[in-house]
Amino acid sequence: MVGGSQGGVVSALAASNHPQDIEGLALMYPAFSITHDAQEQYSSFDQVPKTHDLMGFTVGRNxxxxxxNMDITKAATKYKGPVLIVHGNSDDIVPIKYPRQAAHNFKSVHFIVLRNAGHGFYGKDLKLALRDLDEFVENEN
Structure with a gap:
């Protein structure tokens, strides 16, 4: 299973909740800061408006x-199979400390830092990330 950003965290949650269905997990710039960001913005659910603009997307209150009320790192790192995390050290949306913390919780993880890469990979960073993903898939089969 492969996911990027918020999709990376959703993939990690799915793998943690359904490990029997997942042979390997690859996370590209995973948004393990998502609960911290939400908790920084709103101290309680009562403060959350009916809709909210989240990086250009409208999300509902739910x-x-x-x-x-979640510790995303704890909830999404229960998967015990092989995990690849690729993250840029210049990511200004998800600071690298969050996926690093998550990496410590996985049983079998390969953590790769792309120097000077931001959130979302483009150009040479995308090529490097895809190479790392190809190697991960080949080594796990």
């Missing part, structure tokens, strides 16, 4: 319901 988006925050679980995030405000």
């Amino acid at each position: 988006y925050y319901k679980e995030l405000l």
Whole structure:
């Protein structure tokens, strides 16, 4: 299973909840800061407006319901199979400390830092990330 950003965290949650269905997990710039960001913005669910603009996407109030009471790192790192995390050290949306913390919780993880890469990979960073993903898939089969 492969996911990027918020999709990376959703993939990690799915793998943690359904490990028997997952042979390997690859996370590209995973948004393990998502609960921290939500909790910084709103101290309680009562403060959350009916809709909210989240990086250009409109999300409803229920988006925050679980995030405000969750430790995403704990909930999404229970998967015990092979995990690849690729993250840029210049990511200004998800600071590298969050996926690093998550990496410590996985049983079998390969953590790769792309120097000077931001959130979302483009150009040479995308090529490097895809190479790392190809190697991960080949080594796990």
